Ligand SMILES: Nc1nc2c(ncn2[C@@H]2O[C@H](COP(=O)(O)OP(=O)(O)OP(=O)(O)O)[C@@H](O)[C@H]2O)c(=O)[nH]1
């Protein structure tokens with residue numbers, strides 16, 4: 038992939054102190070030292086490849102400031118790859134929470150893309166449905182049934198109306214782990230951040246009723262320690278809502294293996310290189326006809342396969 042490799046190690050940086058990137062904004066990074074101090078850092082050189090969650094080697098320049106000299110090898114990196122650019126969400130996370138809500142109504146295509154990207158990065162993922170205090174809950178629940186059937190855990194939350202129950206539900210899963218929350222704008226990611234991290238003061242936005250969407254209140258990913266709040270341990274990464282989610286980094290022939298409802302039938306197709314579109318003896322198409330794969334998910338597969346197979350438009 039492009040643009041995400043740690044800088045080539047021209048020098049040995051192992052003697053330098055390490056720190057954690059807790060926020061990034063262009064070339065400006067907030068790095069937390071192992072002693073808990075926070076420094077404003079810039080990268081050495083032109084490239085700013087570090088992302089939130091990265092462990093970096095840094096050199097002090099003046100009080101409270103430093104230079105990032107190197108990025109430590111990553112365990113994983115979650116990013117989206119649109120046609121023209123890639124956007125990293127975070128590195129070195131244990132698990133992903135995809136937060137959708139009854140309102141704004143979520144796009145199944147976006148949800149599926151986030152799940153595929155998590156699978157590609159090898160990151161465990163769960164879905165949470167927030168705002169189950171709202172009247173559209175039954176419909177939202179129904180649209181999530183295929184995901185439950187394919188083995189994804191779906192947690193129901195009402196962060197404002199039923200805060201205590203929601204936190205109890207999340208607690209065993211969040212403890213001791215580093216969790217990134219992702220989702221469209223306005224689903225309640227920062228609302229949850231403020232519940233989990235008492236001094237977070239994350240900005241919370243309103244929903245635009247005209248557009249049935251959030252207003253992109255959060256603009257940068259930020260890392261928080263969960264030790265001081267109701268969860269007691271682990272880390273939490275709040276992120277800006279996404280409107281698009283390119284997965285151009287996924288090989289089209291790998292796509293079905295990253296969609297759990299298609300993966301098992303896909304192994305039974307007559308041809309090993311079946312694309313599950315019109316080939317004879319395709320077990321995926323048989324499963325769709327039998328209703329074992331829901332039509333909307335197969336449509337999303339076709340949409341994604343086509344998008345990933347398309348030559349770049351330049
Ligand atoms: N009805 C209802 N509203 C909620 C609930 N949780 C959050 N909200 C509201 O949803 C709106 C958006 O919340 P945010 O936390 O800013 O959403 P976000 O996901 O951080 O949005 P971005 O930062 O734009 O990506 C706010 O007006 C919240 O008060 C809930 O459980 N029920």
Ligand SMILES: [Mg+2]
Pocket residue numbers: 226227228240241254255276277278
């Ligand atoms: Mg937010």
Ligand SMILES: [Zn+2]
Pocket residue numbers: 303306311312313314316318319320321322
């Ligand atoms: Zn097939």
